[in-house]
Each structure stands twice: as C-alpha cells, then as structure tokens.
Amino acid sequence: DVKVTQSSRYLVKRTGEKVFLECVQDMDHENMFWYRQDPGLGLRLIYFSYDVKMKEKGDIPEGYSVSREKKERFSLILESASTNQTSMYLCASSLGASGTDTQYFGPGTRLTVL
Amino acid sequence: AQKITQTQPGMFVQEKEAVTLDCTYDTSDQSYGLFWYKQPSSGEMIFLIYQGSYDEQNATEGRYSLNFQKARKSANLVISASQLGDSAMYFCAMREGWSGGSNYKLTFGKGTLLTVNP
Numbered sequence: 001d002v003k004v005t006q007s008s009r010y011l012v013k014r015t016g017e018k019v020f021l022e023c024v025q026d027m028d029h030e031n032m033f034w035y036r037q038d039p040g041l042g043l044r045l046i047y048f049s050y051d052v053k054m055k056e057k058g059d060i061p062e063g064y065s066v067s068r069e070k071k072e073r074f075s076l077i078l079e080s081a082s083t084n085q086t087s088m089y090l091c092a093s094s095l096g097a098s099g100t101d102t103q104y105f106g107p108g109t110r111l112t113v114l
Numbered sequence: 115a116q117k118i119t120q121t122q123p124g125m126f127v128q129e130k131e132a133v134t135l136d137c138t139y140d141t142s143d144q145s146y147g148l149f150w151y152k153q154p155s156s157g158e159m160i161f162l163i164y165q166g167s168y169d170e171q172n173a174t175e176g177r178y179s180l181n182f183q184k185a186r187k188s189a190n191l192v193i194s195a196s197q198l199g200d201s202a203m204y205f206c207a208m209r210e211g212w213s214g215g216s217n218y219k220l221t222f223g224k225g226t227l228l229t230v231n232p
Contacts, residue, residue: 045220
C-alpha cells in the first residue's frame with residue numbers, strides 16, 4: 001500500500017513565523033503535490049513537483065514556496081505566515097505513469113495562524 | 115469558467131438505497147481522466163474510481179460506478195446500496211492530457227456532502 005505521511009496533524013503558529021510542512025511518500029513516486037482545502041472551495045493546488053528539484057506553480061502559489069531535495073520528501077514553506085493561510089493542507093503523490101496516475105493523499109495538516 | 119462543477123452541495127439518502135452524485139467538466143483536450151475521491155470526517159482523501167476519456171465502458175468498482183456521458187461532459191458517481199459509512203464529502207476531479215509534467219495535475223470540484231440516514 002502507498003503511504004503518504006505528513007509531519008503534523010495539527011499546527012498552531014503566529015503571524016509572521018516561518019512554517020514548514022513536511023510530506024514523505026514511501027512508494028518511489030515521481031510526482032508530489034501540495035493542496036489547500038477550504039470550506040466551499042474544494043482542493044486548490046499550491047505547487048507540485050514531477051522530479052527531484054523540479055517544481056511548478058499551481059493555482060494559488062502566492063505566499064508559499066516548496067523544496068524537493070530527495071525523491072520521497074516534499075516540503076511546503078510559508079515564509080511569513082498570515083491569518084489567511086489558516087487552512088487544511090493536503091499532500092499527495094503519484095507514480096507518474098500515463099493514463100490513470102492516481103494521486104494518493106496524506107492525512108492532512110490543519111494549520112491555524114493566530 | 116469552472117473546469118469541474120458539482121452542483122449539489124449536500125445530498126441525503128436512505129440506507130440501502132442508491133444515490134447519484136453529479137459532476138460536469140469542461141475541457142478542450144481529447145485525452146483526459148476523471149476521478150472520484152471520498153473524504154470522511156477524519157480528513158483523508160480516498161480514491162474511489164477512475165474513468166479515462168477513451169474508455170468505452172463505464173468504470174465500476176464494487177458498489178461504485180461512474181455514469182460517463184462524454185457528449186454531455188458529465189461523469190456522475192453512482193453509489194448502490196448506500197451504507198452509513200458512505201457518509202462523507204465526495205470530490206470529482208479531472209486530469210487533462212495524458213502524460214508528462216503539467217499533465218499530472220488534478221483540478222477538483224467543490225465537493226458534495228453525502229449523508230446516509232438509517
């Protein structure tokens with residue numbers, strides 16, 4: 001079974017802090033993704049990576065950056081957290097095959113910025 | 115324009131009955147894929163079913179089936195014999211293109227909250 005883990009289920013930070021959200025997958029997947037989920041808005045893609053050290057902006061990259069130094073790990077960075085970044089953050093990975101290429105998700109991190 | 119539209123914010127169904135969750139999509143690509151995910155209150159996204167644009171048969175996975183109508187650009191999820199454990203948020207998602215780089219992205223709808231009543 002594919003396993004995607006995220007460093008924290010719940011996180012509380014203060015405005016202006018630098019925040020790191022970590023995601024690790026154990027299935028040698030090529031692709032990794034970061035989404036945020038807000039009520040009534042569904043999931044929105046922040047950044048994704050289809051190779052080590054490669055990254056591409058999603059639909060809402062402003063205020064975020066990412067790092068992928070190793071294939072299994074994809075980090076989301078909030079350089080200076082703001083209250084409007086309070087949200088549920090979901091990490092996913094996929095094999096990188098043509099066709100189906102199902103994304104598998106981690107349990108999510110609920111971030112509160114005070 | 116939204117690429118994925120789920121018009122039902124909430125749905126109710128009686129246990130053991132079938133329910134259809136609607137999803138329409140918008141793309142100009144000939145190659146694309148449609149996914150359904152379930153998100154229980156615990157928060158984890160669970161993959162349910164996939165339909166490729168070139169698949170001639172509707173996809174089925176156990177009690178889940180996908181009513182794919184390509185000309186109408188709809189990909190409705192049908193859950194047969196609903197169970198209490200089916201109560202969850204359901205998301206429709208689309209992947210445009212077939213392989214490589216940006217084509218691996220998914221665009222999600224806003225979701226439908228299904229409640230199964232005993």
